[in-house]
Structure formats: structure tokens, C-alpha cells
Amino acid sequence: xxxxxxxxxxxxxxxxxxxxxxxxxxxxxxxxxxxxxxxxxxxxxxxxxxxxxxxxxxxxxxxxxxxxxxxxxxxxxxxxxxxxxxxxxxxxxxxxxxxxxxxxxxxxxxxxxxxxxxxxxxxxxxxxxxxxxxxxxxxxxxxxxxxxxxxxxxxxxxxxxxxxxxxxxxxxxxxxxxxxxxxxxxxxxxxxxxxxxxxxxxxxxxxxxxxxxxxxxxxx
Amino acid sequence: xxxxxxxxxxxxxxxxxxxxxxxxxxxxxxxxxxxxxxxxxxxxxxxxxxxxxxxxxxxxxxxxxxxxxxxxxxxxxxxxxxxxxxxxxxxxxxxxxxxxxxxxxxxxxxxxxxxxxxxxxxxxxxxxxxxxxxxxxxxxxxxxxxxxxxxxxxxxxxxxxxxxxxxxxxxxxxxxxxxxxxxxxxxxxxxxxxxxxxxxxxxxxxxxxxxxxxxxxxxxxxxxxxxxxxxxxxxxxxxxxxxxxxxxxxxxxxxxx
Numbered sequence: 001x002x003x004x005x006x007x008x009x010x011x012x013x014x015x016x017x018x019x020x021x022x023x024x025x026x027x028x029x030x031x032x033x034x035x036x037x038x039x040x041x042x043x044x045x046x047x048x049x050x051x052x053x054x055x056x057x058x059x060x061x062x063x064x065x066x067x068x069x070x071x072x073x074x075x076x077x078x079x080x081x082x083x084x085x086x087x088x089x090x091x092x093x094x095x096x097x098x099x100x101x102x103x104x105x106x107x108x109x110x111x112x113x114x115x116x117x118x119x120x121x122x123x124x125x126x127x128x129x130x131x132x133x134x135x136x137x138x139x140x141x142x143x144x145x146x147x148x149x150x151x152x153x154x155x156x157x158x159x160x161x162x163x164x165x166x167x168x169x170x171x172x173x174x175x176x177x178x179x180x181x182x183x184x185x186x187x188x189x190x191x192x193x194x195x196x197x198x199x200x201x202x203x204x205x206x207x208x209x210x211x212x213x214x215x216x217x218x219x220x
Numbered sequence: 221x222x223x224x225x226x227x228x229x230x231x232x233x234x235x236x237x238x239x240x241x242x243x244x245x246x247x248x249x250x251x252x253x254x255x256x257x258x259x260x261x262x263x264x265x266x267x268x269x270x271x272x273x274x275x276x277x278x279x280x281x282x283x284x285x286x287x288x289x290x291x292x293x294x295x296x297x298x299x300x301x302x303x304x305x306x307x308x309x310x311x312x313x314x315x316x317x318x319x320x321x322x323x324x325x326x327x328x329x330x331x332x333x334x335x336x337x338x339x340x341x342x343x344x345x346x347x348x349x350x351x352x353x354x355x356x357x358x359x360x361x362x363x364x365x366x367x368x369x370x371x372x373x374x375x376x377x378x379x380x381x382x383x384x385x386x387x388x389x390x391x392x393x394x395x396x397x398x399x400x401x402x403x404x405x406x407x408x409x410x411x412x413x414x415x416x417x418x419x420x421x422x423x424x425x426x427x428x429x430x431x432x433x434x435x436x437x438x439x440x441x442x443x444x445x446x447x448x449x450x451x452x453x454x455x456x457x458x459x460x461x462x463x464x465x466x467x468x469x470x471x472x473x474x475x476x477x
Contacts (some may be wrong), residue, residue, distance in 0.1 A: 005374030009360070016362040016401075041299025084322055085375045086348040092375075220285075220325050 002087050003095045010099035020065060021103050028061040032115045041063055043120040050119035051129070051180035056193075058108045058133055059140060063165055065104050066144035067151075067158045070095060070128050070215060074152050083219045089212040096164050097145045097174050097208075105137030128189045132176045136196040142203040142211075143168045149214035221226025239324045273299045276425065276456055281330030282312065283320050295328070296473055298458070301451045303470040311409040314460035316357065318427045321458065322350055348376070350404045351423035353396030353431055357414035364396055368402055372417045380420065388420035389413075392442050407434040412442070419446050426450060428459040 014021055019128050036046055073079040082092045113126040113132050121185065147165035151157040179192030272295035282292035290313035297303055306314040321324040321332060323343060332339045338347040352358070359368045366385050373380035389398050392412040402410060411434045418426055427448075432440055444466050447457055451467065459465060 001379065002375050002377050005371055007362070010372050012367075013360060013362050013380060060471075075356070076360065077354045077358035078360060079370060080324065080352060081353050081358045081375060083324055084347050084352050086344045086377055088344075220319075 003091050004081070006095040007099050010096055011102060012188055014099075014103045017120055020068070021107065024061050024065045025107055027064055027121045028057050028111060029115065032058065033118060036118050042181060046119045047121055047125075047184075048181075049119045050116060050121050050125070050131070050213070051177040053119070053144050054112050054116060054129060054180075055133075055177045056114060057135065059166070059169055059173055061108060062104050062137060062140045063144055065100070066141075066148045066165070067136055067161050069100055069116075069145055069148045071148070071157065071220075074193075074218065079215065079219060082129055083216065090208040093145065093149075093208045093211045093215070094204075098167040100145070101141040104135070105141055109133035109137060109209060125183045128180045130167060131189070131193055132179045135184075135193055135200060136172045136176045138151050139172045139196070139200040139203040140169055142207040143172075144202075146207050146211050146214065149211045149218065152218040172196065175199070243364070248425055275300055276337055277331075277333040277336075278321070279331050279333075281317075281320065281327060281332070282315050282328045284328050285316055291475060294475075298456045298471075300454040300456065301441075301452055303447065303457045303465065303472050304457065304466050305465050307375055307462075307472055308457065308475035316473055317475065318429050318458065318460055319449060321348075322352060346457040349424045351418040353414055353418050353424045353426070353428045355411045355429055358411055358417070359402045359410055361471045363403060363406070364399050364401055365389060365416075366398040368418045369412060373420055376421060385420060388416040391419050391446050392416045392439065394467045408436055408439060414441050415443060416445065419450075426454055426455065426457040426459075428457065428461075430461055431459055432461055432465075433453050452456055 030151070032054055035049065039045060039049075049120075070079065073082065083094065109130050113130045114119075116126045116129050130214060144165045145160070147161045148157075150164060151160040154160055175192050175195045179189050182192065183189055265316045276298040280292075281294040283290045294317070296304065306317060308314055309384070316325055320327045323332075323339065323346065325360055334346065334349065347358060358372070359365075360371075363371065366382075366389065369378050369385045369388060373385070386395060386398060389395055392415055394409070394412055394416055397405065397413075402413060405413065412429075415431065418428070431443055435443065447465070448458060
């Protein structure tokens with residue numbers, strides 16, 4: 001019940017202030033659309049770089065909203081209430097990361113295929129793009145959550161967060177982008193999806209504890 | 221009244237003084253052969269009751285923060301219905317003590333016991349007994365006052381009834397503001413909403429950091445009433461404050477001396 005309460009609270013907060021999510025999605029759209037505009041109508045080149053560009057833009061967009069994941073709770077004192085709640089802090093972390101994924105990862109996975117059209121991706125690649133983002137973005141929310149917790153209260157926390165999170169997101173980025181590329185050669189996308197799923201599960205199994213430890217440290 | 225008969229060689233100078241320190245009401249027979257005990261003085265009875273029914277016991281607590289010893293050798297106990305006001309200058313460690321009691325800050329040494337059991341052995345059980353009011357109100361600006369109180373209750377694992385939430389809000393004259401977003405409230409109104417959250421928790425021990433901050437006189441009276449009801453129901457409270465809490469029998473612990 002407490003998990004659901006925190007998850008729904010964060011969703012309700014986003015619902016009351018939709019601008020925060022709109023900025024993330026707008027950034028994703030603008031960042032990706034700049035490439036076709038800059039490179040020009042070379043469909044072969046655009047299709048070849050589409051996977052990397054869309055995945056990298058999704059990663060940056062996801063990070064954009066992460067610096068407020070715990071900072072808002074830290075500033076208004078709600079983090080103390082989370083730390084003092086009579087249930088594991090790891091579950092609270094999971095609830096917050098799940099809510100973050102719901103309002104960033106999921107919309108990005110839905111939006112990405114629409115933008116993929118601008119890069120001239122075929123239907124199979126568009127489906128692979130949506131699928132890999134759906135499976136891979138939970139890992140981004142968790143890795144970003146760890147960086148957000150570690151940089152809590154630090155000056156220039158946004159830049160620090162990106163520096164910490166981006167290297168850790170590289171494996172997810174590589175397997176996410178390569179999954180779309182292999183569809184062009186006729187190979188199965190499921191191997192890459194399985195690896196992305198494994199990365200997400202490893203993040204799920206380990207990072208909530210690390211994030212909770214960082215939050216306890218920040219609460220002292 | 222009962223008497224203790226003493227041998228002829230007994231000397232009152234060597235024995236009566238230690239007994240008097242315990243504040244017992246003692247009388248000596250005219251021939252100095254017996255000492256009569258007719259009860260404990262009022263102060264001693266209160267002390268004895270506290271000693272025997274201490275719920276919260278803090279012993280030899282010490283805390284270091286940022287390489288500085290904030291306090292050490294801190295010991296006190298609280299019985300049901302007692303309020304401890306933490307006093308001291310800025311930086312004397314009032315907030316640190318509250319955070320150490322809530323286990324948000326690790327104590328260097330010392331023990332915190334609740335009904336004889338170390339609170340560190342059952343952290344979740346200990347947190348269930350606490351209601352916390354920090355420097356910040358802990359309220360989300362985009363939620364309404366009632367939603368904030370209800371969510372806080374759910375985070376404590378309770379499913380609050382609407383009447384329960386509104387009862388807590390009414391205690392701080394917030395019924396009319398229940399559906400207002402917290403970000404539209406004044407600092408004093410937000411503090412009242414945070415105090416309503418504490419009242420709604422029905423926790424046994426209230427830890428309050430400057431609870432009177434930003435409160436006007438009627439709100440201060442409402443806090444005193446809420447505290448009095450909490451203490452009368454057997455609750456405990458520890459409040460760090462520079463102001464005086466108008467609660468009968470409140471004890472004071474001066475920090476930083």
C-alpha cells in the first residue's frame with residue numbers, strides 16, 4: 001500500500017505539473033529532428049544513424065528530468081518522511097524510479113517510432129526501436145536514480161549527474177542501438193532485447209539498495 | 221507509616237543525610253531508637269514514578285558531525301505523558317539530537333531504548349512509533365492539504381479515513397483549506413498543515429523541530445492543545461524550540477552547556 005501511495009503520489013504530482021514531462025518530450029523531439037535538418041535528405045545515412053541518434057537523445061531526455069527525482073523531496077523535507085517510513089527505503093526508491101519511468105521512459109518509447117519515420121526507418125526497425133526503448137529505459141531510470149541520489153545537495157548537481165550516469169548507461173545504449181541495426185541485416189532482434197532485459201533486471205536487483213544507501217547518507 | 225528500629229549505637233548524622241537525598245519523609249523517634257518512614261515527598265514520588273515507568277531511555281548518547289563533537293554523555297528518560305523541551309543556542313545540537321533519536325543520524329556511542337529494547341534492533345517498529353516535524357514542512361506544494369496528510373498516512377502503512385484526516389486538519393483550523401494546494405498557502409498555514417500531519421499519525425512519540433515557527437497566536441494555542449491531548453493520552457513529545465511551550469510539567473534539556 002505504501003509503495004502504491006508513493007508511486008501514485010509522484011504520478012499525481014506530474015499530472016498537476018505536466019510541463020516538466022512536456023519539456024523532456026519536447027527536448028527529445030527537438031534533439032532528434034535537428035539531425036535530419038542538419039544532414040539533409042540523405043535517407044541511407046539517416047537510416048544508418050537513426051538508432052544511435054534516437055537512443056542517445058532518449059538517454060539525454062531521460063537524464064534531463066532525473067536531477068529533480070530526489071532533489072525536490074530533499075528540499076521540501078519529504079525525503080525525511082520517506083526515510084522515516086516504517087517500510088524498506090529500497091521499495092520507496094523503486095516506487096519513485098517506476099513513476100519516473102512511467103512519465104519519461106514510456107512516453108519516449110511511444111514517441112520514438114514517430115520520430116523514426118523522419119529518419120526513414122522501416123516498419124520492422126520502428127517496432128524494434130519501440131521495443132528496445134520499452135525494455136531498456138527502466139535501466140536508465142535506475143542508473144539515473146543512483147546518480148541523482150549521489151549528487152543530492154551538490155552544487156551543479158545536473159552536470160555531475162550526467163557525468164556519473166552517462167558512462168554507466170553505455171552498455172544499454174550500445175545494445176539498444178545495435179538491436180535496431182541488426183533488423184536491417186535480417187538478424188533476430190530478440191538477442192539484443194534479452195540482453196537489454198538482463199541489464200534492466202540487474203539494475204533492478206542491485207541499484208535500489210545503492211540508491212537507498214546514498215539517500216540515507218544524504219539524510220544525515 | 222512503618223518504623224525501622226535501630227541499635228543503640230546508631231548515629232543519626234551518618235545515616236539520615238543519605239536518606240534525605242532520596243526525599244523520603246522520615247521522622248526520628250524521641251529516644252532516637254527508631255526512624256519512621258511515612259511516605260515519599262511529592263517530588264520524590266514523581267521521580268520514582270518516572271524511574272519505574274520510563275518509556276524512552278537515552279543513555280550516554282554522543283554525536284559527531286563534520287568532525288565536531290555536537291554533544292556527548294547525553295542521558296535522559298521520558299515516561300508516558302511527558303514533554304521534553306530541547307533548549308540551547310544555534311548550533312548546540314538540538315536538531316542533531318532529534319535526528320539521532322529518529323535514527324536519521326548515527327550516534328557515535330550511546331543507546332536509545334524504548335520500553336527497555338534498543339530501538340536499533342527494530343528500526344521499522346521504531347519508525348512506526350515516531351511522528352516527525354522537521355525544519356522543512358515535508359509537504360508537496362502541488363498536492364492539497366488533505367492529500368498531503370492522507371499520503372503521509374499511507375506512507376506510514378495506514379489507510380486513513382477521510383473523517384480522520386479532516387479531524388486532524390480541524391485541530392489546526394484547516395478544514396476550510398483542506399482542498400487548497402499547499403503552494404498557495406502562507407508559511408504559517410503550511411506549518412499548521414505539517415502539524416496536522418503529526419496529529420493524524422497518532423504516533424506515540426512526537427519529534428518536533430521548532431514547531432512554533434511561523435505560527436500565529438491562535439495556531440500556537442492549537443499546538444498547545446494538540447500537545448496536551450497527546451500527552452494526556454500517554455504520548456511522549458520532544459520539541460526543539462527557542463520559545464516556551466505552555467505545557468504543564470514540561471521538562472527542559474539545555475544543550476551546548
